[in-house]
Each structure stands twice: as structure tokens, then as C-alpha cells.
Amino acid sequence: LTDPDDFAAAGSYVKRFPENLFPPMAGATDGLKAVVLDHVPRWEEARRQAFLDWLYKGGTVHLMHAASGDFPEFPAALSILNLKLTAYRVGSGLVVRHQRPSRDLGKAFVDEMIAPDRWTRSAVLGLDATEETKRGVPEKTTTNNPTYQIYQDRVFDDLDAGVFGELNQMTRPKHKWAFIYLLSLIYIVLIFPGFYLLGLKRRDYRVMYAAMLLVVLMFSAVFAFVGRRGYDETTTLHTVIFARPLADGSLDVTGWTNAFVTDGDDYAITYDGSGKLFSTAQELERVNGDITSGTGGRFVVDIPPYSNRSFTYRARVPGNFAPTVKEFAAGEKLQRLTVDLGDTLFVQQNPQALALYKDIVYSGTFNNGRIEVYETGSMTMTELVNRSKQSGFGGGYNPMFYGMGGEEKPVEARYQDLFWPLVVRSFHNRQYSKLIEFALPADRVRLFVYARMPDSLRTRLSLLDDPDVPLGKQSGAVLYVFDVFPGEKP
Numbered sequence: 001l002t003d004p005d006d007f008a009a010a011g012s013y014v015k016r017f018p019e020n021l022f023p024p025m026a027g028a029t030d031g032l033k034a035v036v037l038d039h040v041p042r043w044e045e046a047r048r049q050a051f052l053d054w055l056y057k058g059g060t061v062h063l064m065h066a067a068s069g070d071f072p073e074f075p076a077a078l079s080i081l082n083l084k085l086t087a088y089r090v091g092s093g094l095v096v097r098h099q100r101p102s103r104d105l106g107k108a109f110v111d112e113m114i115a116p117d118r119w120t121r122s123a124v125l126g127l128d129a130t131e132e133t134k135r136g137v138p139e140k141t142t143t144n145n146p147t148y149q150i151y152q153d154r155v156f157d158d159l160d161a162g163v164f165g166e167l168n169q170m171t172r173p174k175h176k177w178a179f180i181y182l183l184s185l186i187y188i189v190l191i192f193p194g195f196y197l198l199g200l201k202r203r204d205y206r207v208m209y210a211a212m213l214l215v216v217l218m219f220s221a222v223f224a225f226v227g228r229r230g231y232d233e234t235t236t237l238h239t240v241i242f243a244r245p246l247a248d249g250s251l252d253v254t255g256w257t258n259a260f261v262t263d264g265d266d267y268a269i270t271y272d273g274s275g276k277l278f279s280t281a282q283e284l285e286r287v288n289g290d291i292t293s294g295t296g297g298r299f300v301v302d303i304p305p306y307s308n309r310s311f312t313y314r315a316r317v318p319g320n321f322a323p324t325v326k327e328f329a330a331g332e333k334l335q336r337l338t339v340d341l342g343d344t345l346f347v348q349q350n351p352q353a354l355a356l357y358k359d360i361v362y363s364g365t366f367n368n369g370r371i372e373v374y375e376t377g378s379m380t381m382t383e384l385v386n387r388s389k390q391s392g393f394g395g396g397y398n399p400m401f402y403g404m405g406g407e408e409k410p411v412e413a414r415y416q417d418l419f420w421p422l423v424v425r426s427f428h429n430r431q432y433s434k435l436i437e438f439a440l441p442a443d444r445v446r447l448f449v450y451a452r453m454p455d456s457l458r459t460r461l462s463l464l465d466d467p468d469v470p471l472g473k474q475s476g477a478v479l480y481v482f483d484v485f486p487g488e489k490p
Helices: 045-056 076-082 107-114 118-125 130-134 146-152 159-170 177-201 205-227 381-389 411-417 419-425
Strands: 034-037 060-065 087-090 093-101 236-245 251-261 265-270 274-279 289-292 298-303 307-317 324-330 334-340 352-357 360-367 370-380 445-452 460-463 473-484
Touching: 034 107, 045 076, 045 093, 045 274, 060 107, 159 236, 159 251, 159 307, 159 411, 159 419, 177 205, 236 419, 251 265, 274 298, 298 307, 334 352, 334 360, 334 445, 352 370, 360 381, 370 381, 370 445, 381 419, 411 419, 419 445, 419 473
Parallel strands: 034 060, 060 093, 236 473
Antiparallel strands: 087 093, 236 251, 251 307, 265 298, 265 460, 274 307, 289 298, 324 334, 334 370, 352 360, 352 445, 360 370, 445 473
């Protein structure tokens, strides 16, 4: 990170980025792996908070000597960077102090400190990693086309489309399609050759216009009546959420929602939290709407009657999520782990849980507000990814054919189908060859807890003209993903 007004700053092998362009919301930092810093950045509160959230979730900060020859002294808001240690952890992130100025950083520093693995090195240095990405990929084709090989390496071609496909099937209108097709055929036949034949017999244009108007009005009324038979004729929202806890107990939330409405109108969609981002996550259709990002962000969109609108969103939501480790025993494998979730919202539920230790995944059980994990029931990362691919998830999403066909399943079964793909999604990678090589550092255990969506994470859907009145029934599921550090006292 560089001061945009410091024109005398010396260059280095590390890429430069103006600090004033650092995102003011943590949701925009997923692609950032490491930051090199040799001065105190001039940030407002939103950027400082986004930086700290990024660090806590797993970022790496390399502190270098300032122009004075010593490390910069950070203000209270960034005081976590002032510890006089060579390297220390902040949440799941890492701070490393180097006894050198940033201008001395060369290729060796990037190779050893920033990009020690071949995947990151190819991205940072812009190398051709085609041969590297082929390693570990199951043999599926004999083609020598590198682009096709990388495509074959994907676990999911389009995760957003798959999630929307499942959510849309939860609110599928119960239309009588055979009857609708028959009515459409009759209507077309009446238009032509029906009116053509009528015109041959009755030359009076007034009769023709009256007949056309009568047919149009009659079929409009019939189509309106038949088409309004929707999902219990109730505005309904279904949501699935991926949530990462932050330092203060808040949650970094990524959500996918399908909103089914019975009345066509302009709707305002929002939710609690700050740093809000919205997207329709598709390029198949133009959407008549408006997105505003930031703390007061919202999605205003025109939704026709008895139809749906799918969208994805991101936000920092306040909370008090504070899990603590009560028991831990491990050697080469995890033997026993008990984690107190520290939140009453789980007590009335029976959430599903997994634990990742190094490169092995273990099943967990929920008991009186605690997740208990034992050595039995383990699987490798390869087995985890394969199970995700075989979970029945996906089916793609095309709004043109929404609600037509597809397997009938209960809503809860469809939420269950999303569990394994969401676990894989939490690694922020969709390439098979990378996922099966993933391993956590031995100082931590990563927990995946899948539970019903609490009221604090609900989406607010309302009419644009009446934003204070929320609409619709809601249901949802949340995958909480967080690291615990058994060597530390609660």
C-alpha cells in the first residue's frame, strides 16, 4: 500500500496499490492475500475496519521499516500492528515484521514470503500455470487444450446459478402448464387463421375490431386467473447464507435469496448491517432495478406478479458470536474437540457440524449448546469435494424456464442439498486440484456449523412506497465457518 501523494516513493518488486483505493467494506477484499505496509495509511473509519476484518479472517500483513529506519507507530485504531514480535497471529490472520525497508523487496521475498505455493506464485507473478493446474486432476479427457483442462478441473461451473436453482425450486409456482399451453395454442389459432377466415366472411371492419378486442380481453382474464395460482399465493423468501465471525462477534455475511411475490410492484430489499453489496449474479437477463451499496445500501427492483427475483448480497452484520474451546486432544489426527458456541440461537436447534483439522474432515454432533467432535467418521479433502459434487446440488438456473420441470423435493431437503457445496464454497476456490491439496496449519481447527437462519439475518422485503412494512414469509439456513485455536485459553 502506497501513499498516492508520495511521488518520491521508491519502487520495489512488489506491486504498488494506492491506499486511498482500499475498499471501505470487507466484502470487497476476498481476492486480497497479503499487504506490505511501511507507513501509517490515511484512512477513515470504514477503511480501517475493512482492513482489520480482512486481517482477522485470514489476511497477512508484512510490516517494513519506514523512511525513518524504524517500524511505523500506528494509532489506537490500528494498535494491533504495534506488537514488538517478529510474527504473531490476529484471528486467522498473520502479522510479520521485517527488519528492512520496502524498497529492498525483490523476487526472493515474493517467492518465499508472499507466494510460497505454486498457485499463488502463478497469480502474483503472472506465470503460465497450466501445467501446475493439471496436477492432481482426475483424468477426464485426452484433450491438449489447456482452457478445456482447467474447465474440467472445476468443482462447480457456476455456484451462484446452482444455489439459485435450488432456491427457485423451493418457491416453484404450481401452475397448470398443460392447460396454459392449450390456452396459448387456442389463442394463436383464433388470431390466425381465425380472424383471417372471419374477415373473408364479414367485410365490416367494426365487427373485426370488436371480435379481436373481445378475444384479447377474454384470454387476458383467463391467463391472469390461471397464472395467479402461485406458491400458496403468498409472498415467500428463501435464503441460504455463508457467515464468517469477526473479531467483535459480528458476522461477515454472504447470502443468496430468492424472493417470490404475488403482487407485481417496485420492491425495496435490504437487511441489517453495514458495507452492503448486492448483485443479481447472472448475465442472462436485464433487470429493471437499482442497486445502492454501502451502509444504507438497498436493492430496488420491479418484480412482476407471481414471479421471482433472485439476488446475492454481502454485509457486515452486528452480533455476539463468541465460540470457545472447552476440550481438545490431537496427535496426527484430531481425537477430541468440544466447542461452546456461546450463543443461545443454537440451543433450540440441532445444527449439522463438521471440523477440519490439518487435511482431515470430522463429523460433529450438537449437545446442549456445544459442538462435540471425535476421531470417528473422518474423511479426506478429496472425499469432501467428491461428496459435494454428488450431493444432488445444482441443476443450473435459467429464468426463462423457471418453475418448469425439476424434481419435487421438500424445502428442508433442498436446504440439506446445499450444505456440502457451501462447505466447499467456504474455501473460496472451485478448482478440484487446489481443494484436494488444502490443509490447515496445525495450530487451529476449522468448524462448519449449519443451522436455521436467525431473525437477525433475515432479508427485509417491502413495497418501495411503503418501506416500513416488511412482506412475506421467510425461511433460510446459515453455514457458520470459523477457526478455533485450541492452544489458547478462552
